[in-house]
Amino acid sequence: MTSIPATGGPALPQERRLVTAIPGPASLARLERKKAHVADGVGTTLPVFVVAAGGGVLLDVDGNSLIDLGSGIAVTTVGNSSTEVVRRVTEQAAAFTHTCFMVTPYDGYVDVCEQLAELTPGDHAKKSALFNSGAEAVENAVKIARVATGRDAVVVFDHAYHGRTNLTMAMTAKNMPYKHGFGPFAGEVYRAPMSYPFRDGLSGEEAAARAIDVIEKQVGATNVACVVIEPVLGEGGFVVPAPGFLPALAAWCRTNDVVLVADEIQSGFCRTGDWFACDDEGVVPDLVTTAKGIAGGLPLAGVTGRADLMDSVHVGGLGGTYGGNPIACAAALGAIEEMRGQDLPGRARAVGELMRSRLEKLQAEHPVIGDLRGRGAMMAIELCHPGTLDPDPVRTAAVSAYCHQQGVVTLTCGTWGNVFRFLPPLSISDALLDEAFDVVAEAFAATA
Structure with a gap:
């Protein structure tokens, strides 16, 4: 386990840690407050309330530490609370x-x-x-x-x-x-x-x-x-x-x-x-x-x-x-x-190589993955019914839900809702990224 300095507080452990179900009781209580005060049209992909973030993790109000493969939709490329x-x-x-x-x-x-x-x-x-x-x-x-x-x-x-x-x-x-x-x-x-x-x-x-x-x-x-x-x-x-x-x-x-x-x-x-x-x-x-x-x-x-x-x-x-x-x-x-x-273009290429190697192995094992594409730390897989180009948004949603329950933040996209997009912050460690894709692999096996 590695740590990063979290400005204004102690180092934030770079680990996936689940201490409650996702979402936990404290997040569920806050969701009730959200329901009362925030317009329903503002959707939420993963309903956990975050209290700290950095490196490659998000820490929620229940103490769960989730691996971040979304970067707030490609925003926190340099990580959350980057020193500079x-x-x-x-x-x-x-x-x-x-x-x-x-x-x-x-x-x-x-x-x-x-x-x-x-x-x-x-x-x-x-x-x-x-x-x-x-x-x-x-x-x-x-x-x-x-x-x-x-x-x-x-x-x-x-x-x-x-x-x-x-x-x-x-x-x-x-x-x-x-x-x-x-x-x-x-x-x-x-x-x-x-x-x-x-x-x-x-x-x-x-x-x-x-x-x-x-x-x-x-x-x-x-x-x-x-x-x-x-x-x-x-x-x-x-x-x-x-x-x-x-x-x-x-x-x-x-x-x-x-x-x-x-x-x-x-x-x-x-x-x-x-x-x-x-x-x-x-x-x-x-x-x-x-x-x-x-x-x-x-x-x-x-x-x-x-x-x-x-x-x-x-x-x-x-x-x-x-x-x-x-x-x-x-x-x-x-x-x-x-x-x-930090030569983040180079880091993005290295992250991309790691993700591609994991996803190629996954594609070979699961014919539902019709396409693997992307460049650098902007990688995707498209899910289709095997042997066809017919989108499979149901399986996509099931895999994503499993990842969320296991503490990995994944995002879907695509015209048919059948694409996973992987956008980790470039501050994430190789070890943490590898663990995240272990969970992704478990999700495909569990939903097969």
Whole structure:
């Protein structure tokens, strides 16, 4: 068993420990309070109340220590309460918590924008604007593209997830729970087929030609302001497009003066083994949206892109009261320092190798696992009825429930709810990760 320093308290033991059923009595009591005061529409995957977290574990109010394979949906990449994040946040909170950058600016905002210009793909001149959430970043990227091009149409893809605002719900593919009953949605959003190698069997070039054909015939290149794509799908099932798909789309966008927006909100900041998923094939988007892992658990998002595009919007057209909050910016600078200093892209690749080796063995033993895919510490398995492409969400839910009962936090996703996504914090130890996949293996055996 290893330990990590937990700022402000004793070391948090890095172990899986169950002292009650999951959820325990203290969590169950708090769930009653949640039921009384929190809207039912705010769902919970694993109903335990957390009191501390760090390294690779979550400690609940009953004293159970759970292994974390979710990172708060790819947010705590550098771990919870990362030393450098906590230090910078504490210093900034003591100095000031808010002025609104649009009223009186401060260095932290500019510092984050400088880091984004350096880290995002491409060596061209770049500028950024900061926001609160991934959905805000995507929506503002669309605003920028529309002003810059003078066009209206937005192209997105099957299985996409881009957020929960009105525009980003329109851009998101999955109805339940994200869109159901919330329409009407924003217009001028068009959907093209995504490269999904497990299901379509197409090469990247073939899949791109299919998508481009739909765009040209159903929308028209001269009407398209932007193509918005997750380089690796998030909620849609961690689908990695076939090699060549993204470069072909990027080439088409350049030829037709269409803004290519890479939604790197879940895949960015070291998660895939590169700083950004686009780096894998050398794709350089015009705009990149970021959030989640950028700030070690605090709410921050950004749009970074070509300076000429970013400057096309009139003064006052971008912003928001809390966008680029000084404490969130301090957290981001701390998280980026941790990512650099600890070579977290390299750590993500090592975590990915460990997860892939365990999942390959599991796939060989359980034919319900139809596909294993992902890059770095963004790995997934898709469950289908053996010998078919028919999704098996029932088995997926059963396996996940078993893992939860045994103290391992797992997340599912995918259009059909039949995909496990594995997103451990990069601060997790190899031993703890190995133990978590022992439990995953037990879950498949127990639900066979």
